[in-house]
Amino acid sequence: MTDSLQAWLRRLQSAFATTAELLAPTSAACLLCGKPRTEARSPGSSNQSKLTPQLRKSLCGGCLSAIPWLTRIACPRCGRSIACEDCIRRPQRAFVCNRSAVSYNPAMRAMLALYKYRGNERLAPLLGDMLLPALEAMTCEVAQQLQDSATSGTFPKSVGKIADYWDAITYVPISPERASERGFNQAEQLASHLAHRYRLPLMNLLIRSRHSEKQSFKTRSERMRDTRTLFDVNARELRTLLNSATKAQPSRKTTRILLIDDIYTTGSTAEACSQELHRLAQCPLEIYILTWARS
Numbered sequence: 001m002t003d004s005l006q007a008w009l010r011r012l013q014s015a016f017a018t019t020a021e022l023l024a025p026t027s028a029a030c031l032l033c034g035k036p037r038t039e040a041r042s043p044g045s046s047n048q049s050k051l052t053p054q055l056r057k058s059l060c061g062g063c064l065s066a067i068p069w070l071t072r073i074a075c076p077r078c079g080r081s082i083a084c085e086d087c088i089r090r091p092q093r094a095f096v097c098n099r100s101a102v103s104y105n106p107a108m109r110a111m112l113a114l115y116k117y118r119g120n121e122r123l124a125p126l127l128g129d130m131l132l133p134a135l136e137a138m139t140c141e142v143a144q145q146l147q148d149s150a151t152s153g154t155f156p157k158s159v160g161k162i163a164d165y166w167d168a169i170t171y172v173p174i175s176p177e178r179a180s181e182r183g184f185n186q187a188e189q190l191a192s193h194l195a196h197r198y199r200l201p202l203m204n205l206l207i208r209s210r211h212s213e214k215q216s217f218k219t220r221s222e223r224m225r226d227t228r229t230l231f232d233v234n235a236r237e238l239r240t241l242l243n244s245a246t247k248a249q250p251s252r253k254t255t256r257i258l259l260i261d262d263i264y265t266t267g268s269t270a271e272a273c274s275q276e277l278h279r280l281a282q283c284p285l286e287i288y289i290l291t292w293a294r295s
């Protein structure tokens with residue numbers, strides 16, 4: 001009762017905040033630093049194209065230019081920008097690869113905390129928009145692998161094309177305890193944002209089988225051990241996906257799933273979810289991980 005009341009109050013607060021913003025559109029403050037938002041300074045030509053109208057109208061020039069976009073990928077498996085010992089140590093993964101939008105630096109940690117722990121849900125569409133370039137680039141990688149003949153290296157920007165490459169988009173679930181405490185699942189909100197933008201089928205493929213302590217308080221080996229039994233597959237939803245994928249793309253030999261989470265740290269969450277999906281599917285799956293930040 002208390003939990004649902006808190007969640008309801010949070011929704012009401014957020015509705016009031018949105019209304020206040022709509023009534024005073026010209027005095028918008030930066031959603032991150034709170035300073036009056038002036039016309040965005042150019043954050044450097046290479047990253048200019050990543051800034052959607054939503055990002056430009058919500059953040060100040062200083063905050064926009066401080067976004068640590070992950071453009072250089074040094075590890076093709078986990079998408080890290082520096083050489084990666086984890087992937088050398090564990091070359092066998094149940095997922096194809098991870099790509100992330102940004103590096104998880106102190107500024108991004110603060111942004112995620114505002115959204116995830118302080119319940120500022122107005123940041124959800126911003127985090128969602130920040131994932132768009134990473135999803136487009138990852139889809140481009142998939143397209144290039146499929147068509148070796150593709151020489152241009154640029155993916156057609158048409159929205160419909162992105163959807164052609166993915167049979168479903170899904171997300172890492174949170175436990176019911178965490179859901180009632182927070183009022184929302186950040187990974188689900190991000191997945192829903194992308195699904196809406198690119199018309200991808202959003203599916204609830206995974207279930208949190210038990211509650212775990214907050215991951216951030218654990219050591220690397222504790223995390224790896226604990227995540228192994230944390231997820232179950234929503235068998236009915238998976239069956240629906242496999243049936244519809246076969247009908248939609250009869251010539252395709254695998255079903256391609258996009259799995260969304262907020263942060264990629266050791267990859268143990270992505271691995272546990274992917275292993276369960278493979279185990280239940282009993283047919284070829286390609287699971288790609290897309291995360292907002294690479295820690």
Ligand SMILES: [Zn+2]
Nearest residue numbers: 030033060063
């Ligand atoms: Zn700012």
Ligand SMILES: [Zn+2]
Nearest residue numbers: 075078084087
């Ligand atoms: Zn790696």
